[in-house]
Amino acid sequence: MILASASAASMVMALSTAAAYAVPAVGARHLSNxxxxxxxxxxxxxxASVLAWGLMGETPRFGFAPALSVTAWLVLTVxxxxxxxxxxxxxxxxxxxxGAAAVILAMVFPGSELHSASPWLPLHWALGISSYGLIAAAVIHAWLMTRAERSIRAAADPRAGLPLLTLERLTFRFAMAGFVLLSATLAAGIFFSETIYGPGHGMKWDHKAVFSVLAWLVFATLLVGRWKFGWRGRRAVRWLYIGSILLLLGxxxxxxVLEVILGRTSS
Incomplete structure (x- = not known):
């Protein structure tokens, strides 16, 4: 387990954050607005303090779990x-x-020591994680949209929650914004890989690149289908979920796989 590499300070901060998240998560129905x-x-x-400590603390670290933690924080910000x-x-x-799950996961798997080969690498990561955050926001809105649709079919109070059409519009706005940032991330990785990662580190068509490009194709198909053929409802949500899973695998x-299953600290 990689937990041993996390500092005591980061563990205390992470546990405090998870506890703070647990209050509205567990007692949402019993708390006032x-x-x-x-x-x-x-x-x-x-x-935010946990993320700042992880990236700029005693030993800056990064990996799959911190990336998911940043994504969760961006979703909460949105x-x-x-x-x-x-x-x-x-x-x-x-x-x-x-948020609670992401913080705990990042505490258990804090990732490897952060080494920036280029000043452009943090920007590249920021673009990629921002696309994760916006697409995650689209997924949450799609889930809310599905729930609203079920409520309408069950003849529930139509005034409860956001209107279905508003949720649908927001879902696609987030999906479009995430797609734009994902496109910029992929373009930078393909055309400026040596500038970002350093000399001798050209574009490699590994599993990360393949899954990311597949996700891009799925999102492109979804948005074209929405614009050209008016895709909506379950079909659109299904494409959004597929693209999100592929992006997550990317x-x-x-x-x-590298950090936990294979026990490697760098790719």
Whole structure:
């Protein structure tokens, strides 16, 4: 297990953050809106400090679990902003549970020591993880959209939660934004790999690249299908889920195999 490589300070910070997330995740139905909002803000700030410590602390580290942790933090950031615009949006327990799980996972698997071969590498990572975050936000909205559709079929109160069409519009906006950043990430990796990773590190068609390109093709098909043929509902959600799984396998999945199964600290 890689837990032994995590410092005591990072473990304390991670456990505190997970506990803060657990309050709205477990007791969402028993907390007032103000209390739930306050606990999420505290958890968000603690999570940001955990990420900053992991990237700029005593021994900067990064890997599949920290990447997922950053993604979860970005999702919560998007949710917090969106909640101000759409007070009917109710996904606190979902994003809080996601945040707690991501922080614990990153504590158990903090990754390998971070070595930047180029000043452009952090930017490349930021683009990639931002695309993860936006597409993860699209997945959560797609889940909310599916749940809203089921509620309508069950003749539930139509005033509860965001309208179905609003959720659908938000889902595709996040998917489009994530696709744009994913395109930029892939283009940078393909055409400027030696600038990003250093001389002698050209573009390699490994499993990470293959899964990422497959995800890009799926998202491109989804967006073209939406624009050209009006795809919506279950078909659109299915394509979004497939693309998201492929993207997850691209970096997080390949790093999981390297770090956990094969026990290697670098690819």
């Amino acid at each position: 103000a209390a739930s909002r306050l606990t999420l803000i505290v958890a968000w700030l603690l999570h 949710y917090a902003i969106e909640r101000e615009m759409f007070p009917q949006l109710e996904a606190r327990w979902a994003v809080a549970s996601l 970096y997080a999945g390949s790093r999981f």
